[in-house]
Amino acid sequence: MNRKYALSHHTFLLITFCTLLLLSSCGSRKFKYSSDTKAAKAADAMANLHSKRLYRFITDWAGVKYKLGGLDKRGIDCSGFALLLNKEIYGVSLPRRSADQAEVIREKNQQQLQEGDLIFFSFGGRAVDHVGIYLNNGFFVHASTSRGIIVEDLTLPAFQRVLVKAGPVK
Template sequence: MIFNLRNKTLFIFLVLATLLYSSCKSKKILTDASKSRSVTSGSLTERYASLLDVREKELGNEKLYRFIDSWMGVPHRSGGMDKKGVDCSGFTTILEKEIFNRAVPRTAKSMAESVKRKYEDDLEEGDLVFFDFQGQKFSHVGVYLHNNKFVHASTSKGVIISDLKDPWYYKYFSRAGSIKD
C-alpha cells in the first residue's frame, strides 16, 4: 500500500499519541470531591500543616511544599511535563529532580521497578506510592508526604493531594518505596 502525505501524517500522529499515552496509563478516575481537600488560605506552612494533619515544624522540606503549591491544580495531560498539563509520572519526575535532585525513570512502571520497597508504615516524605488502575500494574504514581497523604497528578482533577487510606485509593494501592541512590 502506498502512503500518501495524509496517511503518513495520520500514522505519525497515532504513533506519537500512543507513546504519550503509554507514559502513564491511568484512565480518567473520578473520586468523591470530599476526599481531597484543597489548600486555600493562611501561610504556606499553616496551609500544608493543616492539610497533612501535622505541626508546622514537622513539614520538613519547605521547598517541596512551595513546589507543590505552584503545581496544585495543574490539569492532567497524558505525556505532559509542564504547567499546561502533566501526567502522574511526569509530575513525579519533575518533583524528584527539582526537590530531591534524584533522577527517576519516566514511566510509573519503570519507577516501581527501581525503588527500594518499603512498608507503608515506614514511608517518608518524598517516597513513591504506586497504584494498579484498570488492571494495569503500576499504572499510577504519587509522592508520599505525611500521614498517608500523597501528591499526584489525578486524571480527573489535575495535581492534588489525596489520602492513601481513602478506601477508593487504598484498594488500588500496590507498592511503595524510596528511590535507590
C-alpha cells in the same frame, strides 16, 4: 423626641451587638469543626512538610490539569510530575513511565513511609499505571486524571484497593 430616638438607638445597638455575638459564636463553632474536613486534613499535611522546597513545589503545581505525556504547566501526567518533583527537590533522576519508576525503588511497608517516598497504584489490573508522592499523616500528592495536581488521603478505600508498592528511590 430625643429621648425616643435615644431609646430606639440603644435598642438598635443592643440588637446589633447580640446579633454579632451570635454570628461570631456560630462562626467559631463552624471553624472548630472544619479541621475534620478532607481539605483541612490535606492542608495540615502540607503544613507539616519538613521540606519547604517540597511545599513550594507542590503549591506551585497545585491545580495544574492532567495531560497524558505532559511535562509542563499546560498539563502533566502522574509520572511526569513524580519525575520533575524528584529531580528538582531531591536531585534524583527517574525513568519517565510509572511502571519503570516502580522498578527503581526500595520497597517498604506502608506504615513506614516517609516524606518524598513514591507510591504506586494499579487502577487497570496488575501492572503499575499510576504514581504519587507520599507527604505525611496518610496523605500524598499526585496528578489526578480528573482534578490535576492534588493532595489526597491515601487511607481511602479507593486508593488502598489499588496500592501496589511504595518506597524511596534506591
